[in-house]
Amino acid sequence: MTFDRSLKIAPSILASDFANFGAECAAVESQGADWIHVDVMDGHFVPAITFGAQTCAAIRPHIKTVMDVHLMIAPVDAYLQGFADAGADIITAHVEAGPHIHRTLQNIRSLGCKAGVALNPGTPASAVADLIDDVDLICVMTVNPGFGGQKFIDMTAKVRTLREMIGDRPVHIEIDGGVDPTTAPLVRAAGADVLVAGSAVFRGGSVANPAPYGENIRAIRAAAE
Ligand code: DX5
Ligand code: ZN
Numbered sequence: 001m002t003f004d005r006s007l008k009i010a011p012s013i014l015a016s017d018f019a020n021f022g023a024e025c026a027a028v029e030s031q032g033a034d035w036i037h038v039d040v041m042d043g044h045f046v047p048a049i050t051f052g053a054q055t056c057a058a059i060r061p062h063i064k065t066v067m068d069v070h071l072m073i074a075p076v077d078a079y080l081q082g083f084a085d086a087g088a089d090i091i092t093a094h095v096e097a098g099p100h101i102h103r104t105l106q107n108i109r110s111l112g113c114k115a116g117v118a119l120n121p122g123t124p125a126s127a128v129a130d131l132i133d134d135v136d137l138i139c140v141m142t143v144n145p146g147f148g149g150q151k152f153i154d155m156t157a158k159v160r161t162l163r164e165m166i167g168d169r170p171v172h173i174e175i176d177g178g179v180d181p182t183t184a185p186l187v188r189a190a191g192a193d194v195l196v197a198g199s200a201v202f203r204g205g206s207v208a209n210p211a212p213y214g215e216n217i218r219a220i221r222a223a224a225e
Pocket of ligand 1: 037144146148149150177178198199
């Protein structure tokens with residue numbers, strides 16, 4: 001993966017057909033997705049359960065771009081090897097998921113993956129101030145994690161603060177939750193480069209009829225650019 005701050009749209013397969021992940025990934029990629037965002041939930045750190053490393057491994061061959069794995073699980077460390085083996089390009093863990101986020105980020109990099117850290121809406125930018133040189137991506141949650149289709153919570157001030165903290169470092173700022181053509185411009189202007197979108201990408205389309213995915217991706221991109 002080469003680093004740049006160009007706008008990237010990362011559809012979240014949380015909003016896709018759970019019986020058809022492989023075809024859904026191929027469909028959104030054919031329609032212009034830059035990355036594929038994979039939401040792992042454990043029913044403990046967040047209320048819902050989605051799937052684990054085995055499912056990620058099954059999905060991987062169907063992804064040609066970047067597999068961006070968002071771990072909403074606690075504890076994290078014992079599971080990292082499994083997600084790395086599954087072929088994750090980026091593994092993101094939550095700063096709130098335990099007392100040893102620095103160790104977790106070191107572990108992710110030692111497994112050969114890019115390391116991401118996610119911040120819940122209630123967590124300030126300062127929580128990652130001492131981690132800036134240990135991360136490749138900071139994920140700013142603009143909903144409380146656990147479900148797709150929630151209302152965007154405005155975190156643009158936090159994004160601006162993080163953008164300043166990052167400076168020239170090759171660190172992505174990713175936005176996750178409630179991204180659509182009305183909210184995307186706000187976070188892009190504040191300095192984000194990766195926009196995760198679930199419902200706003202998958203609504204109206206299907207594997208059999210993927211054209212709406214493309215229209216939805218282009219609408220988010222056009223609004224943000
Ligand atoms: C929320 C997940 C998000 C979610 C985004 O817990 O981390 O990735 O799928 O879904 P939308 O875009 O529908 O808010
Ligand atoms: Zn996510």
